Amino acid sequence: MVNIRDLDPSASPLDYYGAELRRLREEAKLKQGQLGDIVFCTASLIGQIETARKVPTRDFSERVDAALGTDGMLSRLVGLVLRSQLPHWFQAYAEMEVRATYISSYQAQLVYGLLQTEEYARAVLSAGWSDKLDEAVAARLDRQRILSRARPPLVWVVLDEAVLHRPFGSCEVMRNQLDHLLGFRDKRELRIQVLPFSAGQHPATVGSFNVLRFEGDPDIVYAESYGSANVTANPDTVRDCAHRYDHLQAAALSVEDSAALIACVREERYGDQSGPGSRPVA
Structure with a gap:
């Protein structure tokens, strides 16, 4: 059955994306099933995205752009869609994260979001009772694109050792995360x-x-709590947190020794010991 639902394109980026996908498909004189065959997905998925019931992925957007000759329109739009799936209190920070030239992050509980694998992110977000898990995972992974762009920000992360020992998901999930x-x-x-x-x-x-630095804009400090976040450019707070971060870096292991510890925890705590006489490999 064809999904038909009137959308208000101005309601949200997801609604706008769905309306545009439908318009482009109809202009190409294709049914949902025909477009699905071209981009290797079901007619139902096309219908769900067109009616804003499903969040599109970046890969889906690129395939549809290629199929319909849209000059990358949906690929550009999907970034806004994915960002809109982030918690409303986090969206402003995500926009600043994209513009930052230098990011300093101290993480006491979790692997920093920009460094999480998909499976680890899913376990973390599930433990945090995310309402729309698939959408939240997709949005988190999309943030990581800043690390692979032509001019990525300089990123320095200090992880408390507890982060390595606190399991989220299975041992395999943790092995893969530490490998990452x-x-x-x-x-x-x-x-x-x-x-x-x-x-x-x-x-x-x-x-x-986190401390974020920009070209031409004041530095900011970001910290979050349950259902809210604090973002401030107050010079005294920024100076205080930057000073604390310097002390954390000085007290932390070197980059090389940190990698050795991560590899050790990976082997001793999460190593694959399923086979008889097998030894975990770092």
């Missing part, structure tokens, strides 16, 4: 340090925070 972190070892624009348990007391006991 190790994959950044040779990436010049991204550095990861681990704050070991042995560091003892440190100046960030209040919790995780």
Whole structure:
């Protein structure tokens, strides 16, 4: 059955995307099933996206653009759609994250969102009772595109050692996540340090925070709590958090020793020991 539903394109980026997809398909004189055959998906999926019941992916958008010759229109629009799926209190920060030239992040509980694998992100968001899990995961992964653009921001992440030991998802999910972190070892624009348990007391006991720097705009500090976030450009707060971050970096293991610790935890805590006599491989 063909999905037919009147949309108000101005209601949301998702509604606008659905209306545009329908308009472009009808201009091409294609039925939903015909377009689905061309882009390798079902007519039902086309209908769900056209009626704003399903969030499109970037891959889907690129395939439809190629099929309908839209000059990349849907691929440009899908970024707005995915960002609209982020919590409303987070959307302003996500826009600033895209413009940042330097990001310093301290994470006390979780792997930093820009460094999460899909499976780890799904486990984290599920534990946080996300209402629309698939959409939330897609939106989080889309934020990571800033790391692969032509001029990515410089990113420095300090992870508390507890992050490595706190499992989200299965052992396989954690193995893959720690492997993913190790994959950044040779990436010049991204550095990861681990704050070991042995560091003892440190100046960030209040919790995780990010410091963002921009070209031509004031630096900001971002920290979040349940259902809300605090973003401030107050110079005193920014200076205080930057100073705390310097102390965290100084107390943390070097980048090389941090990678060694991640590999050790990966092997000893999450290594695949399913086979008889098998040994985990870092």
